[in-house]
Amino acid sequence: MKAKAKKKDGFLHELSKNKTLFLMILPVLVYFFVFSYLPMVGVYYAFTNFNFKDGLFGSPFVGLKNFEFLFRGGKDAIIWSLTKNTVLYNLAFILIGNVLQILVAIILSELTSKIFKKVSQSIMFLPYFISYVIIGVFIYNIFNYEVGLANGMLKSLGKTPVDFYGKPEVWKYIIVSANLWKNLGYGVVIYLAAITSIDKSVYEAADIDGANIWKRIRYITLPLLKPTFVLLLLFSLGGILKGQFDLFYQIVGRNGNLYAATDIIDTYVYRTLTINFDVGLGTAAGLYQSFFGMMIVLTVNFIVKKIDPDYALF
C-alpha cells in the first residue's frame, strides 16, 4: 500500500520535473497506443470460431482448437520442421547479411575515390526496388533446366546440366543469396551512417599513433559499430519466426519438390488459408510466431543487459 503510493508520487514528481520531455514523447506514445495497441484486441480471434453475426467478442470461444492445424501430430507435427526452416533461414539472413553490410560499409567509408563510392553505393540500392515478383521470374530464367542461363553455361563448358528444381538443397543458397542481394544497399546505409557519426578526432589520434588501416578498423570502427549491430540483431530476432512470404513464394512457387528445404511457416499458413479460409487459423499462427519471437528477444536482451546495459533494447 505504502509502496504503491510512493510509486505514484514518484511518477507525478517525474512528470512535473520533466514536463517538456514527456510532452516531446507523447505523440509517439499516443500513436502506438492508437495504431498498434488498440487493434491488438484482434489477437482474440485466435481463440474463437469466428462468425460475422456475433462479431469478435460474441463468437464462441474454442480454446486452442485453432492451433490444432499446426500442432496436430504432437512430436511429428508439421510445425516443428517449419519452425526449424524459418529460424535457420532468418539466422542466415541476419548473420550473413549484417557481416556483408558491415564489410561493404567499412570499405566504402575508407576508399578515397568519391565518385566511385557514390556510384557504387547508388547501384547497390537498385535491387531494393526490384520486387520479388521480378526476382522470381529472373531466378526461373536462370535456373530453368532446359533453357536456363546456368545450364547454358554448364553445357558450353561441356558439363551435364543440373536439374536445380529437383534439388531442394541448392535452394537454401539461392534464397539466402537473393535476400542478401536485395537488402544489401539498405543495410549499408545504416552502417555508413553509424560510421559517419563516429567522432573523427578518434581516427586522427589513431593516425598520429601510427596505426595502420587494418588496426584502425579492428580497434576503432568495429567496436563502435557494435551497438548498431546489437540493435539490428535484437530487432530481427523478434521476428525470427516471421518469414518473408514474398521472397519464398515468388522464388519457389508451389513446387512441392522443394518444400522439404524451403517451406516456412508463412507459406504453409498461406496455403492452408487459401483452401481452409478462416480468420482464427491465421491469427493463431501469427500468435505462435509472436510468442516465440518475444521469448527469444526477452532472453537475448536479458543477456545483453548483463554484459553491457548500454546496448540493451529496453
Place this chain on the structure above:
Amino acid sequence: MKKSIKRLACLAVAVMMSFTLLACGKTEEPSGDGGSKEPSKLDKVQLNVYVMGESPKEDIMTKFYEELDKLTLRDMNATVRFKFSTWADWQSKYNLMLSSGEDVDLCYSADWTNYPTYAAKDAFMALDDLLPKYAPNINKAIKPEIWDGVKVKGKIYGVPNQYPEYVQHGVSYREDLRKKYNCAEIKDVDTLGKYIETVMANEPTMKNGIVEPQAMQKFFVATTKYQYVDSQDPYGMCKGLVVDPNDLTNTVVYYGLPEYKEMAKLMKTWADKGFWSKSVLSTKEDNAVTFESGKSPVRFESLPMKTKESSEKIKLKHPDWEVGYFAYNEMNGIIYPCRANHNVMAVPRGAKNPERALMFLDKLQSDQEYFDLCTYGVKGLNYNLTDDGKLDYSKIDREKCNFDIAPWAWRTEEFFRKGVDDWNKWESTVSELKGKSKQDPLDGFVFDTANVQAEVAAVAQVEEQYARPLESGLVGNVDTAYDTLMKKLRDAGIDKVKAEVDKQLKEFVENKK
C-alpha cells in the same frame, strides 16, 4: 523563451490530435435503415453494389449512371452505385468489406470467393422470406433445385444467375496444327498424347512448351466412373475424394485408385519425353499466354469460355490459327452445368436496404433494358447492335469506351446477346454440352470442415508436396513416390476426412429425398 518552447511542443501534440479530429469530422455516420418496407411508398435511397474487378473509366461511368438513375429512380426511387473490388488483393479487400460491415447492399459471391464459408459464418443475410416479396420474378424463374444449390445450412444466402454455364474442364488445342500433321481427332488420353508428341517434334519452338501439367489430373478422373465431390477440387476442400454419382454416400480416395497410379506412370513418360520443362512446377508462366503466343500446343486447365477468349485473342494476331476444344467429361458422360453457387449475388449483413437491393436485382434478371445497360453499357457509346440483335464493336473505340462491370451473377440466358466476333465453335460447343448435361446430384452440397479442419490442412499439404510432383512426372521413381504419397496421406488423416465427408453426404442425400 522557455514558455514559447513549451508552446511549440504543445502545438506539436495539438497537431497530432487535430489530425485525428479532422479525420473524425470527415465522414458522417449514415443514420437509420433507409428503406421503408412497403414498396409503394419509398424514400429515396442509394444502393451500393459491390462487384468484382475494375471500374470502367470515370467518364464512362458518369454516362452510365445517368442512364441507370433514370431507370432506378422511376422504378424504385433509388440510385445505384457500384463499388469495385479491383484485382489487387481482392481476397483481403473482400474479406474486410464483409468483416467491417461496410455500407454495401448487394455483393457478388461465388464458390471461388468462399460463398459457402461466408454464408455459414453469417456474413450474408438469409433471403428466404424476402425473395417472394421483393424479387418475385427471380423467385419464380429459378427452379427449386437451383435454389437448393445455393442453400447453406438450409437457408438461401445468395441469388444465382439464370445462365447455365458449362464449367467443363478440358483442353484447348490447335486445330490447325492437328490437321496439318494429320493427327487423329482428340477424344482421349492417347490421341492427346500423340497430338502433343507430333506437334512438338515438328514445331521446335513448342518443345517443353506445356505449363500446368498437374491439371491433367482432371482428365484422368474423367476416365473413371467418378466425379469430384467438390466442384472446386482438386483445389477444393473435400481433399482428393471422388464419388460415384450412382452411389453418393460412399466416397473413394482418388489417389488410391489403380487409374491414378497408371496416370502417374504415363505422366512420367510424358515428362521424360520433354512435353514440359523439368522446372515446370516453379514456373510463373501462364498457360493462357503460352498457348495464345504459340509456345504451348495445348492449354490444359481450360473451359469452353476460356477457349472462346483464347480463340478471339488469337484471331487478332494470327488469323490463320484455329482453336479446338475437348471436354474431358465427354469420356465418361458426367456433364453438368456448373453448380448454382458458382455465381451469386448476396446481401451482406451490413446492408442498409436489403429490400430495395433485391428489387434492383430482380429487375436486372427480368428486364432486358436493365440487363443490357449493366452488362454491355450505354448503347451507341459502349456497344452497337446489328439488325438481328448481335453485339457489334466494330465502330467502338475499345480502348476508350470499354465497359465491363463483371455481370456474372445476373447473367440471364434469355437476354444474353451473341457477338459478331464470337469463336466459330462457341455455339456448337455449348449447345452440344447442353444436350448432354444433366443436373449435378451434388449441387448444393457444402462440406463443413469444422470437425476435421486440421486434417484437411494436413492433407492439402501432402497433396502439394507429394501428389503434384507425381502428377507432373517429376519424380525419380513412380512406385516409391506413389508409396510415399499414400503413406503421407494416411498420416495426414485422409481416412478421417473421408469419414466426415461420407457422414455429411449421407445427411445431404437423406435431406434431399
Place this chain on the structure above:
Amino acid sequence: MKIKQPVATKVFNIIGYVLITIITIFCLLPFIMVVSGSLTNEEYIIMHGYSLWPKDFSTQAYKTIFTYPKQILTAYGVTIMVTIIGTALGLFLISMGAYVLNRKDFKYRNGMSFYIYFTTLFGGGLIPWYILMTKYLHLKDTYLVLILPLLMTPFLIILMRNFFKSIPDSIVESAKIDGAGDFTIYAKLIMPLSKSALATIGLFLALAYWNDWFISSIYIDTPSKYTLQYLLYKILQDAEFLKSNAASNVTSSIQIPTETLKLATAVVATGPVILFYPFVQKYFVDGLIVGAVKG
C-alpha cells in the same frame, strides 16, 4: 600535397575496389535486364526469355502504362505530396521521441522503449486495424490514411535513439547548466549534430512512403487519390487477371503485355528515386573520409 600511402592502405584499397566492383556489377546486371526487358516485345520474351539488350524493341509496355497520362501524373503528385509531408512530420516526431528515450536522466526511458518495441512483436492483424481506421477514425478514402500508418515505426525510433548515443552527454549537461530548455537543446544542439542520422531515417521513411501500395489498395476508393505504386500495381494485377481468366463477359480484345509490363512498372516506379537519391547520399558518403582529411 600528397602523402605516400602505407602498404597496408594500398592492399586494402586494391581488395576494396575489386570487391565493391564485383558486388556493384551483381547489383547492376539484373537492373539492366529489367530495363532491357521492359523495352522488348512481349512475344519475344515468352519465346526466348530475357537478355541484357532489347533484341526485339518495343515500347508497348510503357504505352500501356501511359495510356492515361493524366492518371499517372496525378498519382505522381499524390505520392510526392504524401512522401514529403509524411517524411517531414515523421522525422520530427521520431527524432523528438528518440531524443527523450536517449536522455539518461529520463526515468521511464526503458519502460517506454519496451512499450514501443512490443508493438513489433504482437499485432492484431488486418481486420481490427481496418475496422479501427474506417469505423472509428473514419479515415477511409482520405489523404490522411496515406500518411498516418507509415508515420513512424519502432525500428526507426530505436535506430534514431541509437544514433543519438554517439553524441556525448556532456553537451546536454553543459547546455542545461546554461539554462536551456529541453526542447531548445533538442532543436538547437542535437539536431544539427545528427545530420547523417536524420538523412538515414528520412531516407527510410521516404522509401516506405514511396514504395507503399498496400495502404492505398485497401483504403482508397477514389482514383484521383491513388499513389503511384498502387496505380502501377493495379495496372499489373488487372492485366494478369484479364489474361488468365475467362470470367469477364466482354471479350477483352485489348492485348496487354503482362511480362514486360511487370518490368516497365518497376522502371517507372524506381526512376525518380534514383534521381533523388544522390542528394541524400552526400550525408553518408561525405561525412567521413580520413584519407581526404590527411590529403
